[in-house]
Amino acid sequence: MSFAQLGLSPALVKAVAAQKFPTPTPVQEGVIPEVLKGRDVLGIAQTGSGKTAAYALPILDRMQTNRAFRNRYVKTLVLVPTRELALQVGEVFLGFSAHMPISIKTLSVFGGVSINPQMMKLQGTDILVATPGRLLDLVEQKAVHLSEVETLVLDEADKMLNLGFEEEMRQILALLPKKRQNLLFSATLDNKVNAIQETLLREPVIIEIKEEESTVSNLITEIAYLVDTERKGPFLRYLIKHHQMKQVLVFVSATKRADHLVTKLATNGIKAVALHSGKSQGARTEALALFKKGKVQVLVATDLAARGIDVPELPHVINYDLPRSSKDYVHRIGRTGRAEATGEAITIVTPEDAHHFKIIQKQTKRTITTQETKEIDLKGF
Structure with a gap:
């Protein structure tokens, strides 16, 4: 199926082609026609499945004839849990709208930076x-009004609820008009999301896209290495240097x-930067920009900070520390193998990690090839 067959206008079909999206992903096939019809949608799909474009494209399509008329009264509101995801989602909207015949303005706002430039x-x-x-701060300053919102999107709702945003979300929902289109996206359907x-x-x-239906896992080669705890650091450096990795995300x-x-x-001698919640927004933005431009080989990130990292054709992801849950494992490896590009996901497993790694494989229904590393000489690494 093509994007044109989903009901998108010629302008948006051209925008998709310009962004080099070959064919719709399963979640895009399911979501786009329903959003165009004005229906409420619950989308359950894993990271890397293309859900941002699934709602961004039809929203932009409908906005061609239904833009905001009153200044500071936005028509579409997208709520996300982190600064990085806000920037990523904004970039998706900007990327598609740049190829449209009319001007549609998208803005991403988040805390951790001065509010005044955002107000302007x-x-x-x-x-x-x-x-x-940050949205509630801007509302309190009367910098933005929500009474004319026609489409509300909650992206990564599971993370927003788990991070304790329930009260803020209740306050925001009370400010919205009752008649509106609602789009809710989540990687899982747990009790809170339900x-x-x-x-x-x-x-x-x-629209629920089960993991085995997604093409993402087919594009990712997964491998694990058994490493003694004291050899863990040298082995990471060995991997990066021996395999001449030019761009690798380490968790x-x-x-x-x-x-x-x-x-x-x-x-x-390996250029690296860190991305985590302890850094200022400016430092986080700069770190991600340096990594995307290839000016540093390695981006070292925590799970929360990595929400929203979207690097086209990222070739390598390394789990230096095991994730806490199987869901986080799927999210991590989903940073590679995106947009039809292949990728490699490597996990370093110490003896202390072995049992937990077996649980992750069982819960994700994966059998990951595991290799011993005792014979590898790590002197000099």
Whole structure:
């Protein structure tokens, strides 16, 4: 099926082609026609399945004839849990709208930076992508009004609820008009997500893309290495140097671990930067920009900070520390193998990790090839 067959206008079909999207993913096939019809949608799909484009494309399509007329009264509101995801979603809207015949303004707002520039930029905004706390700050300052919102999107609703945004979301929902289109997206349908969709959505179309239906896993080669704890750092450096990795995202369990690992890599001649919640927004944005441009080989990130990282054709992801849950494992490896590009996901497993790694494989229904590393000489690494 082509994007044109989904009902998108010629302008949006051209925009998709310009962004080099070959064919719709399963979630895009299911969601786009329903959003175009004005239906409420509950989309359940894993990271990397293309859900941002699934709602961005039809929203832009409908906005061609239904833009905001009153300044600071946005028509579309997208709520996300993190700053990085806000920027990523905003970039998707901007990427598609750049190829459209009319001007549609998208703005991403989030905390951790000065509010004044965001207040000024809100003028003329049609589509607002926001984290809940900063949105309420802007509403309190009367910099934006929500009474004319026609489409509400909750992206990564599971993360928003798990991070404790329920009260902020209740306040925001109370400011919205009752008559509107609601689009709810989540990687999982747990009790919290189910509860909010029952109160938020009206006769929704449910689009659920099970993991085995997604092409993402088919594009990713997964491998694990058994490594003694004291050889873990040298083995990571061996992997990067021996395989001449030019761009690799490394996941760790904590912010201090990230900073320590970056120092160790730099000492051994590997350019690296850290991305975690302990850094300012400016530092986080700069770190991601340096990594995307290829000016540093390695980006060391924690799970929360990595929400929203979208690097085209990222070739390597390494789990230096095991994730806490199987869901986080799927999210991590989903950073590679995107947009039809292949990728490699490597997990370093110490003896202490072995049992937990077996649980992750069982819960994700994966059998991951595991290799011993005792024979590898790590002197000099």
